Amino acid sequence: MKSSILVIIFIIEGTLVNLLYSQTASAYSTSGNYKYCDRDFNGAISDFSKAIELNPGIDTLYNRRGAAYSEIRDYNRAIDDFTKAIELNPKQGDFFYNRGLMYTNIGSYKKAIADFSEAIDLNSRDASSYNERGCVYDDLKKYKKAIADISMAIEFEPKNCDYLYNRGLVYNHYKRHKMAIADFSHAIELDPKNADYYNDRGIAYNLSTLGDTIKVISDFSTAIKLNPNDYKAYFNRGLIYESQKKQEKAMQDYSKVVELEPIEAEVNQTLGDVYYRLKEYEKACNSYNRASNLGSKNARKKVTKHCR
Secondary structure, rough: OOOOOOOOOOOOOOOOHHHHHHHHHHHHHHHHHHHHHOOOOOHHHHHHHHHHHHHHHHHHHHHHHHHHHHHHOOOOHHHHHHHHHHOOOOOOOOHHHHHHHHHHHHHOHHHHHHHHHHHHHHHOHHHHHHHHHHHHHOOHHHHHHHHHHHHHHHHOOOHHHHHHHHHHHHHHHHHOOOHHHHHHHHEEEEOHHHHHHHHHHHHHHOOEEEEEEEEEEEEHHHHHOOOOOOOHHHHHHHHHHHHHHHHHHHHHHHHHHHHHOOOOOHHHHHHHHHHHHHHHHHHHHHHHHHHOOOOOOHHHHHHHHHHO
16 A cells, blocks of 8 residues: 555644643544554554544544554455545545555455546546556456556656556566566666566566576576565476476475465465376375365365365
8 A cells, every 4th residue: 555644633722621632632643653653553443543533523533544444454444434534535635545445455446446536636646546546457457558557657656666567467468578578677677676576577488479488487586586485486487397397396396385385276276287287196186175275166176076
């Protein structure tokens, strides 16, 4: 999530009682901010709630509590808070942006697009909202719109590595692999320590007509060196080794994937398919069982067929 600037609003009322009342709300708000920064999100929610109870008309309090709810993945309550902040201050684009992120998280893509669009209407140079709207269009497979939006974000912030990386991902999905390679390479120039950039450039090299397996393996290996706990690069490099008939190296990489225990059902199922293809039936069934336990119906069918 984009880091919103927290605006502290002091309300000066006409009586000493109201002034003390406001100061108490401010104290809870400040305490909530400290707890949020310390990642004590439940404590922050409690303090922001007390501040809201004492002074329910401050938009930023709802925005801050919404951000805390988002950190504990309580997206619906976060949406409620961002909505209240918007009701109190409908000209603040950050509130629409934050709610758009929550709608994205729960898969309400039309509402997410509407919020990011509203944020852009309020600030036509809001690079973050262009980027996020582009990512939603990518999820919807509307690749031309996705590229147009993220390109606008890059125009406003040309050295933002994440925007370059995101556009590279869209180009890969859109089968414009050479353009993806260019974006990933630019991101690497700006931030050479990010493992994801190398991993996805390796994928783009592999999918492109360039077919340079040396570059593919080099990128996956660099990703592993930068982040030894990311199973994706091991898995991808294992697939390349397997295609080259280097079974021992492939098995080493696949074993590392299993050791890192990926929680995605699809990855475990694909790993099971790989092991089955290599006639490592016990390992295949272990992977199918993990995928099945993670909710894959297809893997459950394979367990029934191959592992009983």
